[in-house]
Amino acid sequence: KQEVTQIPAALSVPEGENLVLNCSFTDSAIYNLQWFRQDPGKGLTSLLLIQSSQREQTSGRLNASLDKSSGRSTLYIAASQPGDSATYLCALRGNTGNQFYFGTGTSLTVIP
Amino acid sequence: DAGVIQSPRHEVTEMGQEVTLRCKPISGHDYLFWYRQTMMRGLELLIYFNNNVPIDDSGMPEDRFSAKMPNASFSTLKIQPSEPRDSAVYFCASTRGTGGHSGNTIYFGEGSWLTVV
Numbered sequence: 001k002q003e004v005t006q007i008p009a010a011l012s013v014p015e016g017e018n019l020v021l022n023c024s025f026t027d028s029a030i031y032n033l034q035w036f037r038q039d040p041g042k043g044l045t046s047l048l049l050i051q052s053s054q055r056e057q058t059s060g061r062l063n064a065s066l067d068k069s070s071g072r073s074t075l076y077i078a079a080s081q082p083g084d085s086a087t088y089l090c091a092l093r094g095n096t097g098n099q100f101y102f103g104t105g106t107s108l109t110v111i112p
Numbered sequence: 113d114a115g116v117i118q119s120p121r122h123e124v125t126e127m128g129q130e131v132t133l134r135c136k137p138i139s140g141h142d143y144l145f146w147y148r149q150t151m152m153r154g155l156e157l158l159i160y161f162n163n164n165v166p167i168d169d170s171g172m173p174e175d176r177f178s179a180k181m182p183n184a185s186f187s188t189l190k191i192q193p194s195e196p197r198d199s200a201v202y203f204c205a206s207t208r209g210t211g212g213h214s215g216n217t218i219y220f221g222e223g224s225w226l227t228v229v
Contacts, residue, residue: 031216032216034217034218036220041225042222042223043203043220043221043222043223044203044205044220045220046217046218046219049216049217089155091218093216093218098143098160098162098167098207098209099157099160099168100145100157100218102154102155104154105154
């Protein structure tokens with residue numbers, strides 16, 4: 001069964017700093033990988049989706065990479081802002097079905 | 113599209129009462145998922161449907177939980193009788209199948225925040 005791990009569980013950085021969030025997975029047979037943002041009291045908002053055949057996706061200050069061979073994805077946030085404070089989750093869609101496997105998330109706090 | 117719509121947004125109920133949560137997926141999506149989120153266990157898949165048919169309900173915690181999808185635009189998750197340990201956020205999500213489509217982003221509703229006292 002696919003295991004998805006996000007370390008660290010929580011991260012605090014000063015405003016303006018570049019940062020990397022990590023997502024590790026055990027089974028490389030994936031259809032795609034998504035990064036989500038969740039604000040307190042809200043649902044999950046999709047940030048970036050990387051297809052299995054892709055290596056990275058970019059949207060504004062966000063860049064997500066995928067390395068299936070090592071079972072890793074990273075979400076890079078450039079020039080962090082207090083508004084980036086939220087929980088970030090990664091999710092993998094399996095090849096063999098339509099299961100989505102979620103990590104437990106990294107809670108990010110950007111300090112003004 | 114308005115996105116995935118869930119109701120109620122918040123519900124407080126007494127132990128033993130029946131709770132019904134509702135979901136309207138995005139039009140054209142053929143997969144619908146029900147998740148439960150708690151601090152202790154994170155996001156847990158309860159059940160998912162494909163073309164209104166339940167495919168995997170192995171995550172449904174016990175017989176008190178049931179889910180239906182009578183048509184492509186509506187699903188319900190019912191808890192009867194409810195217990196305090198059912199207190200959680202229940203999310204509905206929808207997406208298209210993987211065949212022939214690129215992207216296949218999964219979209220979440222805002223969640224139904226359930227408190228059982």
